[in-house]
């Protein structure tokens with residue numbers, strides 16, 4: 001697969017869903033990918049990338065930023081509070097706001113620095129024990145809590161259970177977002193981004209379909 005093919009598939013899915021062209025943002029998930037693959041995508045003009053580890057992002061993106069303008073970095077993986085400051089310096093968006101303690105830490109740092117990346121609250125739509133995220137039943141209260149802390153919450157994010165139809169989870173996330181007046185929906189990966197767009201995704205996070213399979217680490 002290639003970047004152009006994924007962009008075409010996104011455009012077709014937007015049209016099929018009656019959505020405006022360009023209404024879905026493609027986050028190219030570059031975690032664990034070798035630099036030359038990332039560079040090939042940068043050379044094609046793409047500037048929006050996702051990483052799931054702060055450490056890895058910090059080792060990679062300052063270098064690319066010296067050579068390419070306008071890079072927008074999205075942090076999509078679990079965030080420890082002791083890495084929050086570094087994450088806020090590196091990323092334009094954080095998609096893994098998943099607990100009150102992290103919300104309080106981000107709020108304190110935002111006060112201190114006067115800046116905060118766009119935030120997405122991660123919802124554990126499948127209520128999976130091993131998965132991060134706010135439970136659906138607690139999402140409304142958590143959105144409220146984050147707003148009370150003056151955090152720039154732009155939307156919600158989910159990672160559906162691997163063995164279930166993702167569309168049901170995307171629809172649930174969209175419903176929770178709508179009743180909380182949130183526009184952003186970060187949902188859909190390589191295997192299901194078209195279904196996510198059909199359910200209203202505004203941000204799709206696509207890795208292997210663009211870059212190829214990841215080497216396991």
Ligand SMILES: *Cc1c(COP(=O)(O)O)cnc(C)c1O
Nearest residue numbers: 029052076189190205206207208
């Ligand atoms: C790795 C990852 C993706 C991309 O997964 P692909 O299946 O390679 O597209 C999307 N979202 C999150 C949170 C990830 O960790």
